[in-house]
Amino acid sequence: MNWYEDDDLWVGFADVMFPPRREAEAERLVGESPLFGLVAGQRVLDLGCGPGTHVVPLARAGAVVTGVDLSAAMLARAREACSRAGVEVTLVRADMREPVAPGGFDLVISMYTSFGYFTDPGDNLAVLRNAHAALAPGGRLLVDLMGKEVFAGWVGRPQAVDVQGGTVFMRDTVLDGWTRLRSDWTYVRGAEVRHASLHSTLYSAAELRALFAEAGFTDVECFGDFDGSPYDNHARRLIVRGTRA
Template sequence: MHWYEDDDLWVGFADVMFPPSRAEEAERLTATSPLLKVAEGARVLDLACGPATHVLPLAKKGAEVTGVDLSPAMLERAREACEAAEVSVKLVQADMLEYVEPGAYDLIINMYTSFGYFTEPGDNRTVLRNAFTSLAPGGSLLVDVLGKEVLAGWVGRPQAVDIDGGTVFMRDTILDDWTRLKTDWTLVRDGEVKQASILSFLYSAAELKALFEAVGFTDVECFGDFDGSPYDDSARRLIVRGVRAG
């Protein structure tokens, strides 16, 4: 079983991955970010949607939102959140390596380093190709990851994050000549210890931009944050956007 197929990981570390502050940030970004601006009725796919962190605020803006995730537990949380907010969305359990809906979407988003899960680079390229196929002509794909250039500024420093009733200790390790990242998490709470490891492929801005272009995207741009700022030495994230030409 691959690490991302383990629902115990998503449930056990949900407080770290999806704290209330992340939902609050999603609400703010969908209201203010030029990269997440959607027209009412726009068809939006959140690929690896988790517990509806962005699905919910985008649906509130009037978009027709589909959330796809492999985790049944995360989709159940997404369903509960959307029902509580009385918004209508479509939620699908599927693997992003296989999910394709030709021409179905105006915007596809992939947030919080949910890209690069696959060890084989060709599989990650397949995810982009699936997204390209699933976009209507003129539609855009937005991928948000932690770029190599940003990661290099702080990787290797252990971190401790306090959560409700406990603490998570995190350590990052660069693997295979800066092509992959391993993150080890240790959760200490209520006298119990849980451990998990996450593996993901690493991309620089140039590498991810080239991958977008290789599958057919045009007008590919890199940004350093959701305000549309450039990807430079002040960047907080690596956000890449590409267009499926009409």
């Protein structure tokens, strides 16, 4: 079983992956970021929607939202979040490489490094091609991840993150000539100790821009944050946006 197919991992480390501050951040980004450019009635697809962090504020803003995730446990949490917020969202359990309503969306998003889960580069290209097929002409794809250039500034320094009832110790290891990453997490909560290893593909801005073009996107742009700032030495994230012609 691949790491991302393990529901025990998503549930066990949910406090690390989806802290409460992310909900407030998502609400702010959807409302303020020029990269979303959201218009009421827009059809939005969230690939790797997790517990509904972005689908809820998108729906509140008037979008017609579909969330896709492979984890049944995360989709259950997303349904609960939508119910609490009083919004209607279509939630689908599926692999992000699988087609979802071809031509049915105006915006596709992939947030918080949900892109790059597959160690085979061809699979990651398949995700982009699937997103391209899901878009109507003129629609846009927005991918948010930790770019290789940003990641190089702090990789190798172990981290300890306090979460409710315990602490998570995190260590990253770069593999195969800066093409892949292994993140080892240990969650210590009282007498309970839980381990997990997450693997992903690392991308520079140039590499991801080229992959977007290979998938058929035009007008590909790279940004260093959701305020639309340039991807330079001050960048906090790598955000790539492309358009289906």
